[in-house]
Amino acid sequence: MKSFLLLKSILRNLLFISILFFGFSVISCSNQENNLDQFLSKMETRYEQIAFELGDAYWNFYSAEAEADLKAPKEKFYNLLVNDTLNNLIEEWYPKRSEIKDTILRERVNKWHRVLLSAKVEYDAEIMKLRNELEEKFEVSEKEDKSNYNFENNILKLIELRNKKSVELGFDNYVHLSMETNGLGYEWFLEFVEMVDKSSLEAYKSLVEKTKEESKLYEFGQMDAYQLFSQFYKNYEPTEVKIKDNIELVKTSLNNIGIDYDELPAKLVEMKLPPGIGGQGLMINIPNDFRAVMTLGMDISVWMHEMGHGLHGLYNNINSPILEGYEWVPGNANGSFAEGMAETLAWFTRNIEWQKKYTNLSEEKIIERKNTVKEYVPAYIRFHLYRFMTETMLYLQPDKKFNEIQKELAKKYLLIDTENFRTQVLSNIIYISYPLYTQNYLLADMIASQIHKTLEEKFGKEYAFNKDVGEYLIHNFYSNGEYFNWNQRLIKGTGKPLDIETYFDYYNIK
């Protein structure tokens, strides 16, 4: 592994030199800027050290390799992120960041601003206490009976606290703050939702009408909607895969695009995990340590998804911890792009040529399944809308009951016209640990589709077997970390910002 690290550091320096000529400007800076640079570097070294510790603790949490201590590193993060000198310095520099000549330093200030802002909410003493309590209650345990714990009320309390804190910080509510720190922007997000809703509505209506006609239904109910959704999923992921060893197939698929897994500081482990835990990929040290553990029987696309997170981190060459994009503080990495990178790798398993080689499906069958996916994709898209908008509404309309929100949005997005709708309970870990994150999965599908279209245009139909494809992904999407914003990265690699229209065209949605 050592020779690899040496090679990496040489590459890193070479890249850094090439960066100087392409787009970054490091011009001699003022004394003030130098002081800022030095102070932030000190903070970032500490930040990264704590990120390693927390990553390692989460690894133990998922893999059960050792006792997991999540609290101590979180406490350290808390102490670092409430540091007055750091907060004052960023508050002073953020408004005048355009004056900073060194553009990497400028972006570090921007990223610190987002990290500190979101930490003011998530690492607020009261919020952190409640969040830790809820996470602990969610942990699988035989020692403690949790049946009396009121998840629903406590999650609502957490939502209320996040909103309250956001108002104190000058935002209308937590959605506004979160969209500012995650890089999407509140206005952009609303427009995105509206556009996706509008563009998919007619196609979804036709599906609903067809179902009603075929099944002679007067009303379209919840189960009917789930049926449409499951038609999509049954045909989306590859089946009859020839290579049973998932890790072997990940390595082979990487090798096909010119990436040698054995050269990477990555560790994939398949083992039986406690019920309810599917697994997790963790970027413990960017770019030197990626690990993923998964329970038995997961789909190859899930493995590729996690490995996609791995490649994104392992080929990160930016030399500043805050621009490397650790996931432990919301706002540090752009979640949509991170999930997009994961899905970009997963999409190789949905590629026709890949499926021809690694599944027992005939070409005819593969195409038939693709067409079914296209037919039912409006249901998939609108389920995403339904899912993330129910969470968003919890923050936007805090006086409304969760049941009411679900019923209203089921009508709006899933066109369910029965009153008989079984709502979900609020107790879901995602609302606690990954607030307002799920829109990223729909965005990720769009990002992956856009990138795969470019790959096909550049490298031809057989691009899943072209050794230059890996380098293309590394150069355009992984190497600069969080330096460019997510849309700039898409422009760099595909020539366009997020292209929703082409996504709808790809799926033949008119």
Ligand SMILES: [Zn+2]
């Ligand atoms: Zn992911």
